[in-house]
Amino acid sequence: MNDDLDALENWAAPLLERMQPAERRKLGRDIARELRKRQAGRIKAQQNPDGKPFAPRKPQARAQAGAIRRGAMFTKIRQAKYLKASGQGDAARIGFFGRVSRIARVHQEGLRAKVDRNGPWYDYPERRLLGYSDADRAVVRDMILDRLGSAT
Template sequence: MSDNFEELTPWLERISKQLNAQQKTRLNRRLSTKLRTVWKRRIKAQKDPDGKRFASRKRDGVGSIRRGAMFQRLPKMLKTSYSSNRAEIGFAGRTAEVMAVHQFGETIKPNPNSKPTRYPVRETVGFSDEDKQLIINEIREFLLNE
């Protein structure tokens, strides 16, 4: 899977020239809303954009593993933003900082008194091949109904 849209760029540029600002805003709203719904479902299912399960949790100091799904409240925190020039989906504030640690598998100190901990990569935000196809289909449907 590749997160670049180089193969779609010429096609999207031609479409962009044919739409006015209001139409672009409606299209971007539609795309961001649809993708947010798909991403929420994927996070709830504990899967990354490639369809692989998130890395499981480590044992705590006592030897037990915390039960339950990670990021249970996270789907509610996905934000969308759009205008005639852009469509964004992601997290904001402290949630964005925490999710960046998991997204890229960083090493941090959870609190000042603990030793640094390396978190495994748990990619919550990203485009799958199905997402790219969804974008193409939504643009096609939008153009046919405009």
């Protein structure tokens, strides 16, 4: 995947050099905003970047009283409050910030962490919250080409 992003960067760099700095910053912001929206939609659909579903929650030995475990995972983490997008002239960044970044990292990499502050340890399955699919790369490519087409 990293090779694909490097190839996209190598392809786009000479094209972006023809743009004014203000246009590049605006394009970076637009790309970051669009990718954030796509990532949040994918998290809502409970899918990894490759289209496979997230690993399900661990079944409980006894039924739990609340509806939390029956609902979708990561409902709040995908909000713009936690999933931030920033774009600059040379980069577009999407990531989790604040306390939720630790939770997202544990799930993204499938790490071992405590369930609760004083609770037991648990090996979380890998759930790729952030990542780029082929469709995301195509959207970025199309956004760059559209912006270059309207600039000339």
